[in-house]
Amino acid sequence: MTAYASTCDIAAIAARLRGANTVAILSHSRPDGDAAGSILALARALRVLGKRVDAVFTGAVDPNILALADAGEARLDTAAPLDPATDVIVVVDTGAFSQLEPLDGIVRQLSARVVGIDHHARGDAVAPDRVVDTSAAATTQIIARLIDELGVDLRRTAPNGTRTIAEALFVGLATDTGWFRFQSADAAVFALASRLLEAGVDRIALYQSLEENARPARLAATATALASLRSLCGGRVATMALSHADFLATKATSDDATGVVNIPLEVGVIAMSALMTESQPGITKVSFRSKPRTDGRPWVNVSDFAAQFGGGGHALAAGARVKVALPEARAQIEAAIEAIKGLTP
Ligand SMILES: [Mn+2]
Structure with a gap:
């Protein structure tokens, strides 16, 4: 693109x-x-x-x-x-x-x-x-x-x-x-x-x-995603993941996990959040969110960030789809997140 x-x-x-x-x-x-x-x-x-x-x-x-x-x-x-x-x-x-x-x-x-x-x-x-x-x-x-x-x-x-x-x-x-x-x-x-x-x-x-019309599986998927949370960049970035096995265990679909990526942003110090989901085995979808700084610019332009994984979207909300299984995708994405500069509050 x-x-x-x-x-x-x-x-x-x-x-x-x-x-x-x-x-x-x-x-x-x-x-x-x-x-x-x-x-x-x-x-x-x-x-x-x-x-x-x-x-x-x-x-x-x-x-x-x-x-x-x-x-x-x-x-x-x-x-x-x-x-x-x-x-x-x-x-x-x-x-x-x-x-x-x-x-x-x-x-x-x-x-x-x-x-x-x-x-x-x-x-x-x-x-x-x-x-x-x-x-x-x-x-x-x-x-x-x-x-x-x-x-x-x-x-x-x-x-x-x-x-x-x-x-x-x-x-x-x-x-x-x-x-x-x-x-x-x-x-x-x-x-x-x-x-x-x-x-x-x-x-x-x-x-x-x-x-306010989600299925009960949404809560199970949310609990599993939050349990997978990792803190990167000195606590400024949170990543979460739902594996294919998690989808089977919670009976959730990817729709049930919509918006879960926003939950870590409820924490003041967190500037960026990423949720990786593998609802189909071997394909990992990632949602990225950034908070704006006080001057309105994003802490991380997640549209640009997602572009390195073939994705895109908006400066504060973007996504990508990578054709690798979740563990490998998570390793690649977390390495790229650790390389982000300028996240000191
Ligand atoms: Mn739109």
């Missing part, structure tokens, strides 16, 4: 969509709240405009994320391939071919018809026409601008739908900002949040359905 930047503006994307009869919308594998919210908000708006929309979730989808969609509103990538006759394909919240598996091949093939909306600084030029705004806290913030440009009221649902465009936008905005706690939650985020609440979003119901 290299630097991913805008090649056009929102008006140009809106014009492409207005001229299309059929639109496919997809995002990164295992969609999070922002990916799913971006897909669903844009799908609802385009269906209001009478477009035929194929909204696709790729990879394994967290049931709480799947439940954000009305029946029949979005489908899994296993249901059918993309129709090669689709007029426009919108790729949201990622610019990386590897994250589009198993649809990466068809997206490459239909490249001239692909447009992108993203807020990540790195990508593969998946979409020749794209708007990339790294100042946006969530992709749904950019999707809101696009829907405004298309002239669709955010209070609308898709025809025959029950859930609003505003609700889907709010899901992305809330989840990507840690429910408005992260540094990225600036005045523009709160202004859009205010507009979405005015549009009738039930934030309490959404919080419960997304954040």
